[in-house]
Amino acid sequence: MDTCPKCQSLLQIGTSYMTFENDDTPDKPTVAYTNLPMICLNKECEDYGGENVFKPRVVVETVRNKVN
Numbered sequence: 001m002d003t004c005p006k007c008q009s010l011l012q013i014g015t016s017y018m019t020f021e022n023d024d025t026p027d028k029p030t031v032a033y034t035n036l037p038m039i040c041l042n043k044e045c046e047d048y049g050g051e052n053v054f055k056p057r058v059v060v061e062t063v064r065n066k067v068n
Helices: none
Strands: 011-013 017-021 031-040 061-066
Touching: none
Parallel strands: none
Antiparallel strands: 011 031, 017 031, 031 061
16 A cells, blocks of 8 residues: 555555564474554544654554565
8 A cells, every 4th residue: 555545645664673473383484574564644634643653643554574
C-alpha cells in the first residue's frame, strides 16, 4: 500500500524492526522478518502517525518481509 486508505495521502516508513519465528525451537529453522510500519503523513487524517516516527500514534499497515 502506498497511500492511506482513509485520505489517500502518501505513507511514510516508520522505524523498522526485526521479528523472528521458531527462534525458541531447535527442531525448526529460525525465520527472520523485517517489519516496516507505514505511517500516514496527513495531519488532517484520523490515522495521522504523528511527528515521532519512533513512536507513531497510528500505524496504518506493517509491511513484513522475510529475510531468510
